[in-house]
Amino acid sequence: MESRPLVVVGAGVSGTAAAIEAAKAGVPVTLIDENPVPTSMAGLNVPLFFGQRFNNVLRDRALMMERVAATNEAQYEAISEAEEAGVDIQLGTCVWGAFRNSQNSRLLDGPQIGLADHERSWMMKYDRLIVATGSRDLSFGFAGCDLAGAMGANGAHSLMSRYQALSAQRMVILGGGLLGLKTAKMALDNGIDVAAIVDIAPSMRGEKTLATLLQSKATELYTSHTVKQAVGNNGDIQSVVLVEIDDNLEPIAGTEKVITADTVCLAIGLVPNIEILSLLDCDLTFKSELGGYVPTHDDRMRTSVYGVFVAGDAAGFHEAMVHNPDIARNQGRIAGIAAAESLGATTKGFPPLKGEMSEGQRGPTQVHTIWKQWLHSLANAAGQDTFACQCEEITRSEIIGLEPPRYLEWESEQMNRRNLQTQLKDNPVNPNQVKRLTRAGTGTCQGRNCREQVALLLAEESNTDIADVPLSTYRPPLRPLPLNVIWPDDESEDVRNEWPKWFSPNNKVLG
Amino acid sequence: MPVDRAEIVIIGGGVSGLSSAYFLAKAGKDVVVVEKGMVGGEASGRNGGMISERTDEPALIPLAVESVRLWATLDDELGFPTEFIHQGRIQVAVSEEEMGDIFTERDHAQRHGISVEQLDPSQISELIPGISGRTLGGLFFANGGHANPQRAVQAFAWAFQDLGGRLYQNTAVTGINVKDDKVTSVETTVGDIAADFVVAAAGPQTALLADMVGVHVPVAPARVEIIATAPLDPLFDIALVGNGLYGRQAARGNLLFGGGAHEWIDVDLTSDPAKPNTPLIRNIARRLAELLPAVADVPVIRSWAGIVEQAPDYMPIIDIPDSPSNYIIVTASAHGFGIAPATGKVVSDLVLHGKSDIDISGLTLNRFSDLTPDWRQNRGWIPAHH
Numbered sequence: 012m013e014s015r016p017l018v019v020v021g022a023g024v025s026g027t028a029a030a031i032e033a034a035k036a037g038v039p040v041t042l043i044d045e046n047p048v049p050t051s052m053a054g055l056n057v058p059l060f061f062g063q064r065f066n067n068v069l070r071d072r073a074l075m076m077e078r079v080a081a082t083n084e085a086q087y088e089a090i091s092e093a094e095e096a097g098v099d100i101q102l103g104t105c106v107w108g109a110f111r112n113s114q115n116s117r118l119l120d121g122p123q124i125g126l127a128d129h130e131r132s133w134m135m136k137y138d139r140l141i142v143a144t145g146s147r148d149l150s151f152g153f154a155g156c157d158l159a160g161a162m163g164a165n166g167a168h169s170l171m172s173r174y175q176a177l178s179a180q181r182m183v184i185l186g187g188g189l190l191g192l193k194t195a196k197m198a199l200d201n202g203i204d205v206a207a208i209v210d211i212a213p214s215m216r217g218e219k220t221l222a223t224l225l226q227s228k229a230t231e232l233y234t235s236h237t238v239k240q241a242v243g244n245n246g247d248i249q250s251v252v253l254v255e256i257d258d259n260l261e262p263i264a265g266t267e268k269v270i271t272a273d274t275v276c277l278a279i280g281l282v283p284n285i286e287i288l289s290l291l292d293c294d295l296t297f298k299s300e301l302g303g304y305v306p307t308h309d310d311r312m313r314t315s316v317y318g319v320f321v322a323g324d325a326a327g328f329h330e331a332m333v334h335n336p337d338i339a340r341n342q343g344r345i346a347g348i349a350a351a352e353s354l355g356a357t358t359k360g361f362p363p364l365k366g367e368m369s370e371g372q373r374g375p376t377q378v379h380t381i382w383k384q385w386l387h388s389l390a391n392a393a394g395q396d397t398f399a400c401q402c403e404e405i406t407r408s409e410i411i412g413l414e415p416p417r418y419l420e421w422e423s424e425q426m427n428r429r430n431l432q433t434q435l436k437d438n439p440v441n442p443n444q445v446k447r448l449t450r451a452g453t454g455t456c457q458g459r460n461c462r463e464q465v466a467l468l469l470a471e472e473s474n475t476d477i478a479d480v481p482l483s484t485y486r487p488p489l490r491p492l493p494l495n496v497i498w499p500d501d502e503s504e505d506v507r508n509e510w511p512k513w514f515s516p517n518n519k520v521l522g
Numbered sequence: 523m524p525v526d527r528a529e530i531v532i533i534g535g536g537v538s539g540l541s542s543a544y545f546l547a548k549a550g551k552d553v554v555v556v557e558k559g560m561v562g563g564e565a566s567g568r569n570g571g572m573i574s575e576r577t578d579e580p581a582l583i584p585l586a587v588e589s590v591r592l593w594a595t596l597d598d599e600l601g602f603p604t605e606f607i608h609q610g611r612i613q614v615a616v617s618e619e620e621m622g623d624i625f626t627e628r629d630h631a632q633r634h635g636i637s638v639e640q641l642d643p644s645q646i647s648e649l650i651p652g653i654s655g656r657t658l659g660g661l662f663f664a665n666g667g668h669a670n671p672q673r674a675v676q677a678f679a680w681a682f683q684d685l686g687g688r689l690y691q692n693t694a695v696t697g698i699n700v701k702d703d704k705v706t707s708v709e710t711t712v713g714d715i716a717a718d719f720v721v722a723a724a725g726p727q728t729a730l731l732a733d734m735v736g737v738h739v740p741v742a743p744a745r746v747e748i749i750a751t752a753p754l755d756p757l758f759d760i761a762l763v764g765n766g767l768y769g770r771q772a773a774r775g776n777l778l779f780g781g782g783a784h785e786w787i788d789v790d791l792t793s794d795p796a797k798p799n800t801p802l803i804r805n806i807a808r809r810l811a812e813l814l815p816a817v818a819d820v821p822v823i824r825s826w827a828g829i830v831e832q833a834p835d836y837m838p839i840i841d842i843p844d845s846p847s848n849y850i851i852v853t854a855s856a857h858g859f860g861i862a863p864a865t866g867k868v869v870s871d872l873v874l875h876g877k878s879d880i881d882i883s884g885l886t887l888n889r890f891s892d893l894t895p896d897w898r899q900n901r902g903w904i905p906a907h908h
Contacts, residue, residue, distance in 0.1 A: 110801075114795035115745050115787050115829070117906040125801060136802055164897050292796050403774075415603050415673070419773060425684060437683075438691050444560055445810030447567065447672040450774065455752050487799055491752060491821035498808035499801075508807060510766045511783055512623075514744075514836045514856055 014136035015041045018142060020106050024336045025343030026143030027089045028167035032384055034096030036356040042098050045105035046173055047075035049129040055455055057490055059169050062150040062162025064274055066178035076102055079173050099127055104128050105509030108487035109290045132497050139318050139350040142288055143343060146281035150460040151386055154393040155241030157401055160248030163355045163402035164194045173273040179274040183251045184208045186278035191328040192217035195225050195280045205230045206272045209253055209387045237388035242276050243359050248273050260388040279385050280378060281328045282463060282488055289485040291316050300376045303325025304482045311349035312342055322346040330374030347360045381468050400461040402454020408448060416450050420437025431472050440473040442466055442483035455491050525713035530873060532721040533731060534539035535696050536566035537859055538852050539723035540678035547685035548600040549874055556710055558694040562675030564725050568828030569767055570748060570780050572761050573860040574611045577631040581837055581884025582857060584862045588880050590665045592863035603672035605773050607759050612763035614646055614660035621658045628661055637664045650758045650817030667759045668770040671859055694792060698734045703725050703845040705719025714764035723852035725832035726789045729732050732851060736841045741831035741853050742903040745790045747799050748780035749806050750824040754817060764815040779810045786903045797827040830856035834897060840868055841887040
């Protein structure tokens with residue numbers, strides 16, 4: 012098995028900065044990034060909510076490799092610098108698993124990650140790991156959200172900047188915070204019409220000057236509005252119905268507006284990608300101002316697990332980070348230097364803090380309150396019968412009813428008497444239990460697109476603070492990998508010959 | 523001082539405990555189930571869902587045969603879905619070694635009067651579309667199938683409650699009080715519960731609970747793993763064993779398969795350390811792709827691990843020790859899910875009548891009376907140093 016002193020996961024701003032700093036200190040660094048992803052993955056909204064809004068150029072893997080490496084000029088310089096500093100960059104390579112010895116798993120030959128490209132998988136041991144996996148889009152269900160063209164801000168950003176492959180003509184953006192306004196500006200710069208920016212609040216939260224600029228480009232700003240429905244033809248969004256809402260987030264009859272658009276971009280919030288940290292059993296705490304569950308870390312970006320560091324959005328995302336990439340870059344530099352020093356390398360010390368800001372400057376402190384209001388407005392406008400879990404097509408009302416999946420066609424008096432409320436009398440709210448019974452979150456995306464929505468729904472129904480709703484478990488593989496990709500193509504004869512039968516007296520003892 | 527009482531306290535909200543609770547409540551008994559986490563949170567909700575007549579284990583056959591019969595009635599009986607599918611079990615051989623097992627199993631089954639049909643490769647291909655062309659032969663057991671463990675455990679729990687049973691989740695046992703060879707009460711994190719009878723059906727923790735009353739229950743905990751693929755169109759509804767794996771296609775269409783090396787571990791009564799998967803899931807994926815090459819490109823979307831306990835002979839223990847004489851030990855050696863309905867009946871019989879019509883004479887505790895205390899070390903059934 013390959014073994015590396017330092018592996019950095021994610022070649023975004025923070026991961027690249029981390030890799031450069033560690034390499035400058037003389038540490039051999041491996042920098043891994045899953046982009047470009049195979050088209051089959053992108054079609055499953057992996058790793059981001061692409062909403063089928065990528066064009067055919069995505070199939071040209073060689074070209075995508077070039078673009079991912081070269082598109083963003085600043086990033087290009089950073090990656091060139093990384094190469095000069097002796098960083099081994101592996102693009103098109105995802106991390107689908109992370110394993111270390113612990114109480115119930117003791118036979119591993121050291122901590123290791125599972126990697127895969129579009130054809131095969133392999134394991135890699137590490138001494139130090141920096142998790143700089145960024146963030147993903149918050150996704151909420153609304154009527155028509157399963158049509159092609161419903162996508163997320165990070166997905167749109169990635170298709171515009173990394174891939175230059177965003178196939179959208181006219182966009183409606185949900186979310187009037189900095190994330191939404193910046194996404195609108197970027198779309199306009201890429202020649203995409205932005206028909207409207209929608210927010211449930213009476214005023215846009217994002218920068219006034221930016222909002223004014225967008226208005227001058229014929230973008231309508233709809234405050235106190237929400238989405239009632241995306242209307243499609245042949246599976247593609249053609250128009251979006253907005254509706255005005257009152258102070259109670261209830262739709263006001265007769266205020267519907269039909270906006271012609273082929274794309275609805277959710278830019279309400281971003282969620283830190285903590286999957287790898289969760290698999291490694293790093294301590295996670297709920298911090299609404301940072302987007303939910305985030306790893307605890309010290310001022311050297313060390314997590315609770317020895318040898319594992321975190322940087323950038325994965326450590327916690329706030330809106331000021333959209334504005335100021337120095338925040339993530341600085342975290343990356345610190346993590347890179349700290350990892351190098353912990354390996355015994357000599358560095359020039361830690362950089363002065365740059366871009367850090369006080370809590371009030373970061374963005375909203377109660378992010379989930381805003382998210383909850385959005386979810387309310389969507390439910391009020393379109394009812395509870397829209398999908399919360401799109402993979403398994405589970406509606407919000409089916410979750411509230413704790414209903415067995417429709418394909419079981421189960422009907423009984425006894426079941427009719429059971430619902431989420433009766434379950435809550437027995438047990439504190441538990442997303443894993445709801446997942447088992449309703450199957451919400453058990454689909455191909457493994458809850459990437461629905462876990463926040465389900466957690467908010469459960470918090471609401473159980474009158475629980477969202478911070479007290481446990482994290483729904485992550486399990487490997489973190490990416491949907493075909494059997495013939497995740498399998499070991501170098502399986503040894505020993506493994507084959509010693510494969511035991513199910514607890515039989517004839518078995519060899521395997522630890 | 524007890525703050526609560528019940529005629530019967532059952533420790534463990536897994537499938538064995540809840541099945542026992544259900545049948546006792548149905549018989550009119552006042553039952554409390556104490557569960558440290560949520561129902562089915564451990565092996566009962568994490569196993570492969572296989573149900574069969576256990577032809578390979580003679581001591582288990584009476585319990586297993588009765589269980590298959592009961593499984594077929596459970597959805598109606600409980601009023602909740604278990605996803606039980608009674609389409610039988612198929613065991614295929616893809617190697618000469620596995621073919622040897624096939625002959626042995628066939629002989630066992632015939633000797634014990636269990637319905638079995640030997641299959642040639644073309645018959646196997648008809649029953650399991652997409653299966654490897656390398657199969658050499660197989661067996662079809664008409665009685666058996668599979669169910670959804672998580673749904674089945676919840677079904678027992680809800681049906682138990684519907685009969686007036688009390689279910690205390692997130693409640694750990696901290697002690698057991700004994701007086702004059704009888705358990706008097708169970709100490710829990712919500713207070714003491716006085717009881718006339720106590721059933722310990724707590725998986726690997728059953729041994730730790732038994733220690734509290736001075737009884738040695740020889741079981742060793744082990745961690746095992748399962749993978750799940752994305753849903754496929756219906757391929758087969760028969761439980762499938764072969765190429766070193768066991769598994770099924772779930773009602774939703776996902777392939778769920780487990781197998782491979784287990785790892786011996788230790789447990790305690792209070793902590794709940796993570797149950798991680800290991801890179802073994804890659805080897806399971808490979809064997810599944812070999813077994814079903816037609817679907818080798820289906821994505822794996824999830825995996826999980828669970829902890830089972832094993833007695834030295836890999837068989838359940840269902841018994842009342844000489845002392846305390848109102849204490850039933852139930853531990854299943856990873857057979858628990860399939861045999862749970864009959865286990866519940868047996869426990870209910872033992873509490874109500876002191877005996878059961880179902881033959882469990884091969885599952886008593888005294889079969890280990892010659893075992894030395896260091897049996898785990900001697901067998902190497904101990905955790906690696908960590």
